[in-house]
Amino acid sequence: MQRVAKCVAAFAFLFAQAAAGQTTVVKAGRLVRPENGTVAKDQFILISGNKIQAVGAELAIPTGATVIDLSEATVLPGLIDCHTHLADGKYGEGDPMLQLKKSASQTVLESVRNARATLESGFTTVRDLGVYRALNDVALRDAINRGDIIGPRMFVAGAYITITGGAGAMTGMAPDITLPWNFHYGEANSPWEVRQKVRLLAHDGADHIKVLATGAVLTHGSNPKSQEFTLEELQAAVDEASHFGLRVAAHAHAPEGIKNAIRAGVASVEHATLIDDEGIALAKQHGTYLDMDIYDEECIQEQGKNGTLPADFLQHDRELGELQRQNFRKAVEAGAKMVFGTDAGVCDYGTAAKQFKFMVKYGMTPMQAIQAATSSAADLLGRSDELGSVQPGKYADLIAVEGDPLKDVSALEQVGFVMKDGVVYKQR
Numbered sequence: 001m002q003r004v005a006k007c008v009a010a011f012a013f014l015f016a017q018a019a020a021g022q023t024t025v026v027k028a029g030r031l032v033r034p035e036n037g038t039v040a041k042d043q044f045i046l047i048s049g050n051k052i053q054a055v056g057a058e059l060a061i062p063t064g065a066t067v068i069d070l071s072e073a074t075v076l077p078g079l080i081d082c083h084t085h086l087a088d089g090k091y092g093e094g095d096p097m098l099q100l101k102k103s104a105s106q107t108v109l110e111s112v113r114n115a116r117a118t119l120e121s122g123f124t125t126v127r128d129l130g131v132y133r134a135l136n137d138v139a140l141r142d143a144i145n146r147g148d149i150i151g152p153r154m155f156v157a158g159a160y161i162t163i164t165g166g167a168g169a170m171t172g173m174a175p176d177i178t179l180p181w182n183f184h185y186g187e188a189n190s191p192w193e194v195r196q197k198v199r200l201l202a203h204d205g206a207d208h209i210k211v212l213a214t215g216a217v218l219t220h221g222s223n224p225k226s227q228e229f230t231l232e233e234l235q236a237a238v239d240e241a242s243h244f245g246l247r248v249a250a251h252a253h254a255p256e257g258i259k260n261a262i263r264a265g266v267a268s269v270e271h272a273t274l275i276d277d278e279g280i281a282l283a284k285q286h287g288t289y290l291d292m293d294i295y296d297e298e299c300i301q302e303q304g305k306n307g308t309l310p311a312d313f314l315q316h317d318r319e320l321g322e323l324q325r326q327n328f329r330k331a332v333e334a335g336a337k338m339v340f341g342t343d344a345g346v347c348d349y350g351t352a353a354k355q356f357k358f359m360v361k362y363g364m365t366p367m368q369a370i371q372a373a374t375s376s377a378a379d380l381l382g383r384s385d386e387l388g389s390v391q392p393g394k395y396a397d398l399i400a401v402e403g404d405p406l407k408d409v410s411a412l413e414q415v416g417f418v419m420k421d422g423v424v425y426k427q428r
């Protein structure tokens, strides 16, 4: 339980603590309900321990309950970023090869700040999609769950499953350099090798599987326009993951890689940069979520200007940013299923909400953008019964902002109140 010292008194909230077993009532001036796309006025949210018990305009406040007055604010369910990399250490170091200068423990301890900044910016849950050093994300998730450190609910991939030298591999070394095992844990070069990696990751505590279907922008020697895993390898990943109850997220920029991933049955396509009309139609047909990180182009260009990003990464990125934004618009107009994901780590931790403005600029209504980061994200995680809206039985994950994010979605960049699991982590 922490009070955030840096917060100033911009909000006239009463500070209140919701500990396990305690009853709390949150008074919400406006409550955004992504589950049906509406906003309710003057609602009471009754919380017992870490769960929401009741929501309504006429609830009686139980004797002894802690009351949190957000009657001047807009309350929303905690936000969910469906594409993060919280456990790769300090932000902004540019070249992934610099990871080799640190031990696994240094990297994961540097990541403590990333987790906290993410939660304090209003993201109470993340779907983390891979680490350079395998299983650092599992360590970070478990430390948060134990209460040792502060951060969002993390669902983690454990490692990247990638071809040798591919988008998720640590590349750029001389051929006679041997990497430690945890830098190439997920390398696989046949359907059976893919199955073996899925089995290992399921055993090691992964919550989902991340595969790399095409090349990447931020990898040495990788071409984002090329296909990497074959259809057979992607099918092996989805089938094997299903044996463990795990879903698969596929990184894909190139159109054929996107379509192979959808046909193989992945739950989501990450980036979907060069998705074509056929790919959008296939995604709709299969019910595949598109997770398009359309803000981070700003940070790639910024890092390019100040010289912190390797030149070959900038070469890969040329023109892709704008094409991705145009394709995002096409996918929204076609009615494809979309979630909010930022590839956090490309931009700094705690700044993910800046993407909302871009999602609205490129075709979504503010409510659609909020749904992408709440109810739809919970559906992608397979946890609609626990997350993604403020309803009885769900985790007490709430945020609040001043103003009306349905008129100006950038209000979500200034989250003044954060509750996760019934505990208040930020209030100003």
Ligand SMILES: [Zn+2]
Binding pocket: 083, 084, 085, 129, 343
């Ligand atoms: Zn990523």
